[in-house]
Amino acid sequence: MTKARSIWMFRKIASVEGWSYIVLLFIAMPLKYWAGMTEIVPLVGMAHGWLFIAYMGALVFASSYGGLSMSRVNWAILASLLPFGTFVHDPYLKREEEVARGDAV
Template sequence: MLKQLNTNIGRLRLLALLEGLSLIALVFIAMPVKYIFNDPSWVKAIGPVHGVLFLLFVVNTISAGIELRWKFSETTWKVLLACIIPFGTFYVDKKILSRY
């Protein structure tokens, strides 16, 4: 696993996993706690973490796209779109990123 962190694609795959997991925590844990128990503290804690992971995913996608010479119209836009669609990072990791 540590060997993969030395490459852009390895870091991108890790970020895809972490970003997806943070979204799951935000949607299925923090938001229900906020609206059912009137306690926004979970959203205040998990929300910024998810936001940072989202931004890191976008930056690393662009970096990996440049390094691997992805055509924007074929690959890069699909990976970028994955971080906007809920749980899309899991899909793009399996279908696109695992090939590299």
């Protein structure tokens, strides 16, 4: 697998994980507390948990094989903890992917 491909894979997993976090915080939790639909949070929470594990695994893979800097790894960890953080971080990862691919201007 190429460096660019490992970063691309991490970006895709980060996007899905970011959406799962948004769904958990802004759809499932309000439905639990405002509509009494308590069964939704465990389902969405479990999916988000597995996606978070995949996110961290892909981050380790991209950092070791893809050559992400330790600074970029730290930003990725911080981004995973903040709502919308993975989406804000994505353009930086895209630039690293382009550099790894040789497409950077």
